Amino acid sequence: MSENALTQAPEALEPKTLVEGAYQRLRRDIIEGVHAPGEKLRVEHLKDRYDVGAGTLREALLLLVTDALVVAQGQRGFRVAPISIADFEDITRTRVLLETEALRQSIASGGEEWEAAIVAAFHRLSRAEQRLADHDVGTTQEWEVRNRAFHEALISASGSRWIRHFQRILYQQSERYRRISLFRQPIARDIHAEHQALFEATLARDATRATSILTEHILRTLDAVRRMPADFFTGKGKH
Template sequence: MDQHTAATALGADRPEAETTLVEKAYGVLRKAIVRGELLPGDKLKIDVLQKQHAISSSPLREALNRLTAEGLVTSEGNRGFRVAPISLEDLADIVHLRIVLERQAVEASIAEGGDNWEASVVAAFYRLEREEKRIFEEQAALNEEWSQRHRDFHMAMMSGGRSKRLINMVANLFDQAERYRRLSAVYRKGPKNKSNEHKRLMDAVLSRDPVLAAERLREHVEKTAQNVVNAMKAKQAEAEPAE
């Protein structure tokens, strides 16, 4: 390989390497925020993040800007970035948009999804049900495995339509709601077996009844949100000084 060819190849590799670092930074930070490892209002200092993740400042800034566009991070101009705050108003907005967009996504899945889509829904439900049964029998807390299987099940139901943009929007809102669920989980009183609730969802979707499926999705989203609201109010009451 001559010098020109080598230089060209090296130059071509740089954008790909930079993109890889951005994706790495984005994935690590997004996961930490959704899981509640980075708490609402936490300062996201570039120099600290550089040391923690061994990623240079440029990819980190780009990743933080992407997370800002998604609503998981806020930008304070020259003062840097913070994890987005939480509030009852913000949760209500997320719930409203989820109901609107998930209705469209599940209707599209029912209209456009084929046998492979139906099989993916059944398989995702089976994996989720297995984990829920294990957790319920052991009286254990919901864990990382449950969270992933739960997300996989919901996204499987939405994945039959042709609009990738709609599916991505639904996934982003699901993760924003997941952040609230995880932050409120500490106030949950014991494990809950949700298997029947999820089976009702699956049955409605696989019956290809868009009205029933949309209604059960709405009930499911609102019920989960109400649990989060109750937990947030309990936390607020706990923090208030006694008279």
């Protein structure tokens, strides 16, 4: 973690310490649904799975509280943060608020390096989407990474470290929802066209159009989750 905790992309660096290592693996497992939402996280069990001491694992769990992926309750241990449709709507709407503002700022003050970064990220993402359309297996993970990179590149010229910090947290949260709903609704809809339009409007410095497209783009993910069966979030149904 370099100068400020807010500047640091939490997955970029490789773990310098056992705590960070456990933190990263635990985070991935939570986002991927290995540990179900609401599930109790018992230190005694997990310390074997992740091969660290109890204290070390507790610290990793504490770090995950920062990402709001884990909730700690007084004298009653840790728990995977629960999910709900209302929460996902909240995440999505707040993401729109922050991400459009950050995009506006970036368009206003972004320089050549910013443009170059977007072009590069878009190119990488397009390739992944092409491979995805060709039904190549195992490219979803790659797409996830590049999709995130594209979205971060778009707003990377925003002067606001705080907005980018919060955006990162929310994106991570929504990624968790997407992973969980992925089984039912693959990344079907023509998402590439949306990215293309977003890409062009941004480079054309058309803030109004770019933010409008971005808003629709983010909001569209709401439909997928809304179409889920009612018992999905209670955990009673079998999936």
